[in-house]
Amino acid sequence: MNQLISRVFARKSAGVATPRPSGASVTAFPFFAHPVPDGAADPATIVLNGTCPVCGQQARFDRFTDNLRESGFCSGCGSFNRQRQMAHVLRARIGGPAGAPLAIPPGLAVYNTESTGAVHRVLSTNPGYVCSEYFGAEYRSGETVRGCRHEDLQNMSFADQSLDIVLSSDVLEHMPDPYRAHREIFRVLRRGGRHIFTVPFDSAAPLDDRRADLVNGEVVYLAEKLYHGDPVNPEAGILVWTIFGLEMLVELARIGFAPTAVNLLLPWHGVIGAHSLVFEAVRP
Numbered sequence: 001m002n003q004l005i006s007r008v009f010a011r012k013s014a015g016v017a018t019p020r021p022s023g024a025s026v027t028a029f030p031f032f033a034h035p036v037p038d039g040a041a042d043p044a045t046i047v048l049n050g051t052c053p054v055c056g057q058q059a060r061f062d063r064f065t066d067n068l069r070e071s072g073f074c075s076g077c078g079s080f081n082r083q084r085q086m087a088h089v090l091r092a093r094i095g096g097p098a099g100a101p102l103a104i105p106p107g108l109a110v111y112n113t114e115s116t117g118a119v120h121r122v123l124s125t126n127p128g129y130v131c132s133e134y135f136g137a138e139y140r141s142g143e144t145v146r147g148c149r150h151e152d153l154q155n156m157s158f159a160d161q162s163l164d165i166v167l168s169s170d171v172l173e174h175m176p177d178p179y180r181a182h183r184e185i186f187r188v189l190r191r192g193g194r195h196i197f198t199v200p201f202d203s204a205a206p207l208d209d210r211r212a213d214l215v216n217g218e219v220v221y222l223a224e225k226l227y228h229g230d231p232v233n234p235e236a237g238i239l240v241w242t243i244f245g246l247e248m249l250v251e252l253a254r255i256g257f258a259p260t261a262v263n264l265l266l267p268w269h270g271v272i273g274a275h276s277l278v279f280e281a282v283r284p
């Protein structure tokens with residue numbers, strides 16, 4: 001398996017310059033587990049100080065919980081750990097002054113697959129920014145629903161090669177066919193464009209954990225039902241179809257992407273945890 005991965009990476013990465021963002025430790029598998037921070041036995045006692053990659057402010061990061069990835073809120077913008085991980089990698093790609101909020105350079109088309117959260121809030125007024133939500137199978141991609149663009153990532157309304165950056169933060173696990181979505185993202189990205197994303201990822205698993213499947217329009221559960229919080233539908237939550245493993249990187253390479261992963265540890269940016277994985281899929 002590791003030999004296969006090496007060959008895939010060697011072939012797909014050739015000619016695509018993707019420098020590693022600062023603080024990124026490895027691209028090897030299995031991913032190195034960072035040491036737990038001081039005070040991790042009681043995460044509520046962890047207080048970090050530094051610069052927030054989302055809002056750019058000198059900030060305090062506190063109110064961590066056992067779920068380090070989804071907690072540790074910025075005193076400036078309210079961002080939590082996972083959002084800062086995305087923002088750090090996005091900053092490495094689009095630049096901008098460290099002390100200012102994330103901003104999209106003129107001429108760049110950035111599509112965020114969510115319309116809430118700290119990253120959305122700082123980018124929402126930028127020219128070149130577009131966002132969406134998924135409201136249900138009864139809507140067509142590109143339609144406006146409740147004042148927001150609806151997109152099914154598995155069948156998007158964007159034109160071929162029309163976007164420079166696609167952002168998705170824990171989105172791809174919530175659809176029956178995530179690789180159809182990845183193929184769609186490949187289609188809409190310009191050459192040299194990239195999908196920067198996070199997903200639930202088992203850092204030791206060679207294969208994806210498929211938890212549900214769609215058979216003749218019916219959901220078939222292959223494992224215990226698992227739901228995540230959903231800002232669009234807070235009472236019901238949203239089903240987790242897949243927890244990804246190394247297989248994801250192989251599938252991305254098969255689609256034609258040059259896939260990379262970074263494992264961040266940046267306490268001075270409020271990013272801690274054994275694994276803080278951000279993935280990038282570049283369209284060569």
Ligand SMILES: [Zn+2]
Binds near residue numbers: 052053055057077
């Ligand atoms: Zn902030």
